[in-house]
Amino acid sequence: MTAVLELEHLSVTYETTQGGVHAVQDVDLTIASGSIMGLVGESGCGKSTLGRAILRLLPDNADMQGSVRFAGRDLLSLSAKQVRDLRGRNLAMIFQDPMTRLNPLMRIRDHFIETIRAHDPEVRPEDALERAKKVLADVRVPSDRLGMYPHELSGGMRQRIMIALCLLFNPALLIADEPTTALDVILEAQILQLLQSIMHEYDMAVLLITHNLGLVAEFADRVAVMYAGRIAEEGATVPLFREPRHPYTQGLLRSVIDLETTKLYSVPGEPPSLLGDSIGCPFFPRCEKRMSVCETVFPEIRLVGEDRRKVACHLY
Amino acid sequence: MGGSTASLRAYVITRVILMVPMLVLLLTFTFIILRVAPGDPVSTIYGERGNPQVIDRIKTELGLYDPLYVQYFRYLHDVFTGHMGTSILTQRPVIDEIWSRMPATIELTLSSMLVASVLGIGLGTFAGTRRDRLPDFGTRLYGALAYNIPIFWFGLILKLVFAVWLGWLPVSGRFSPRLSTPPTVTGLYTIDSLLALNLPAFADAVAHLILPSLTLGIVLSGFFVRITRVNVIHAMGSDYVEAARARGIPERSVFFRHGLKNALVPVITTMGLTFALLFSGAILTETVFSFEGMGRFVYLALSYRDYPAIQGAVVYYGILMVIISLMVDILNAFVDPRIRY
Ligand code: SF4
Numbered sequence: 001m002t003a004v005l006e007l008e009h010l011s012v013t014y015e016t017t018q019g020g021v022h023a024v025q026d027v028d029l030t031i032a033s034g035s036i037m038g039l040v041g042e043s044g045c046g047k048s049t050l051g052r053a054i055l056r057l058l059p060d061n062a063d064m065q066g067s068v069r070f071a072g073r074d075l076l077s078l079s080a081k082q083v084r085d086l087r088g089r090n091l092a093m094i095f096q097d098p099m100t101r102l103n104p105l106m107r108i109r110d111h112f113i114e115t116i117r118a119h120d121p122e123v124r125p126e127d128a129l130e131r132a133k134k135v136l137a138d139v140r141v142p143s144d145r146l147g148m149y150p151h152e153l154s155g156g157m158r159q160r161i162m163i164a165l166c167l168l169f170n171p172a173l174l175i176a177d178e179p180t181t182a183l184d185v186i187l188e189a190q191i192l193q194l195l196q197s198i199m200h201e202y203d204m205a206v207l208l209i210t211h212n213l214g215l216v217a218e219f220a221d222r223v224a225v226m227y228a229g230r231i232a233e234e235g236a237t238v239p240l241f242r243e244p245r246h247p248y249t250q251g252l253l254r255s256v257i258d259l260e261t262t263k264l265y266s267v268p269g270e271p272p273s274l275l276g277d278s279i280g281c282p283f284f285p286r287c288e289k290r291m292s293v294c295e296t297v298f299p300e301i302r303l304v305g306e307d308r309r310k311v312a313c314h315l316y
Numbered sequence: 317m318g319g320s321t322a323s324l325r326a327y328v329i330t331r332v333i334l335m336v337p338m339l340v341l342l343l344t345f346t347f348i349i350l351r352v353a354p355g356d357p358v359s360t361i362y363g364e365r366g367n368p369q370v371i372d373r374i375k376t377e378l379g380l381y382d383p384l385y386v387q388y389f390r391y392l393h394d395v396f397t398g399h400m401g402t403s404i405l406t407q408r409p410v411i412d413e414i415w416s417r418m419p420a421t422i423e424l425t426l427s428s429m430l431v432a433s434v435l436g437i438g439l440g441t442f443a444g445t446r447r448d449r450l451p452d453f454g455t456r457l458y459g460a461l462a463y464n465i466p467i468f469w470f471g472l473i474l475k476l477v478f479a480v481w482l483g484w485l486p487v488s489g490r491f492s493p494r495l496s497t498p499p500t501v502t503g504l505y506t507i508d509s510l511l512a513l514n515l516p517a518f519a520d521a522v523a524h525l526i527l528p529s530l531t532l533g534i535v536l537s538g539f540f541v542r543i544t545r546v547n548v549i550h551a552m553g554s555d556y557v558e559a560a561r562a563r564g565i566p567e568r569s570v571f572f573r574h575g576l577k578n579a580l581v582p583v584i585t586t587m588g589l590t591f592a593l594l595f596s597g598a599i600l601t602e603t604v605f606s607f608e609g610m611g612r613f614v615y616l617a618l619s620y621r622d623y624p625a626i627q628g629a630v631v632y633y634g635i636l637m638v639i640i641s642l643m644v645d646i647l648n649a650f651v652d653p654r655i656r657y
Contacts, residue, residue, distance in 0.1 A: 055562055088564030100555035103574050104654060115563045149653040165563060
């Protein structure tokens, strides 16, 4: 297995007037080429920040530490221009609400021409259009949609177009941030199946960021569970779902089973504030299995069990 | 493309047809307000001590004793036959007064709008892209000051400094009496002098325009700064801007093609709405600089309760506003495909 992306000790802190907000803390994560890594957690756990940090799409007040290794380079040490070259070419991203992600004043066609020429200024518009038609066919969108404006298309159609825009340069990694949350269940399944078949065709890895455990169980090869900006547990999907080890993961899975739904889940209590420094286990206030040590000593990640799963908990 | 042009045409035709009931409503309101408000033109002009018999005779001649509904329909009839009565004050046909004064006001409003949009959109964009930093605070302060400054006072200060003390620009009027005015084509001295290739006349007309249009333009720019800043911030923080960055679009294109273009759609709409503000501002500005336009005419007509003149001016402003809002809507439909369909 070769790694397409390696995060090492990645931390993101937002500087605010009230102090630093530690949205992502000391995250290690490796995504194998051609695989789907599921990143799950409640809203505000830092998973979206993590996805944007990889593309360096964060606002100016975000401070990044650690390293993001991609194709032998540390993205955090690249210039803005070098990062821009990678975006849309080697690294691509799709987002939650496809209705608002296309420029309402531009025809679909111009989105494609613009993207291609941003990376290959020499390409003539006619040739760019031919390439657009090819990727549109891959995401099963009729090419007559090219002449339309975004508001003339449905949400599912727009998300397919967003995916097609990502495919133009055959990136090694696609970051999909809640790609189907704004769509209904049938469209959700269609889009994910499409993603799955396309990633094989294009030999592309996917970082699937979602709060939906059902999606991850069905599509991801590996799962990382995030809590309060940190990885709580990470491992291969099947054993992790069969036998969750971190109490937070256990809580998440129990809520899903309790509700017999894959949409919403809840672990009692609220996630902690990420403002300022904390000691001990971040999950301590909500944990059913907490011990006295948990309050004062931070649980480092350990490799646990036969599947050598990463777990950050004093129980192991 | 054919489809969207056809729908644009249908849209314009509908809007033009809707103008008629809008104008009738406007005329009716003016008529009612003028008749309800105390005072009448004849008494105001001749004063308390005027001969009551003379006043009575003139009122009868003017039809002011006729039943209100008769006056109302006569008024509507006059308007729709293009005849707007005679000014009680100047004894000239109202339509002539309007035609001779309109170009001055159009020239003033257009040049003020130019000043306001260049300053407002420029500074608003400058501030919006440097949110919460020093240039942003400075620009916002400018916006607040400019918008709240009294036009009359501001105009006088500009006149005092640049015309009276420094002597750089003319004190008042539209054109120097020592030069001969260019042959009338549009009535706008700047354009007519250019058409006649008369550069000294052009320079003179522009010199006379500078202070009035700066006065009005700067005040209005305060409003434009705010509205542009907010919309630039909104557009640059939008989902499609982030998505464009994620595709590796260069920041320059992200800003112009995705951010600024979208930000300007609501700005155009607001520009149309501010024309009403501009016209009322023009009344004060024209008074300060003795700029003989519609504003001065309205000011006098209102002071003397000159019914035909006021009614004529209202028709003029009404038609102008309808045309402007139509132009703004067409411009918007042209820029924003969501409106077209
Ligand atoms: S370290 Fe302690 S508090 Fe934290 S999850 Fe494990 S048992 Fe619970």
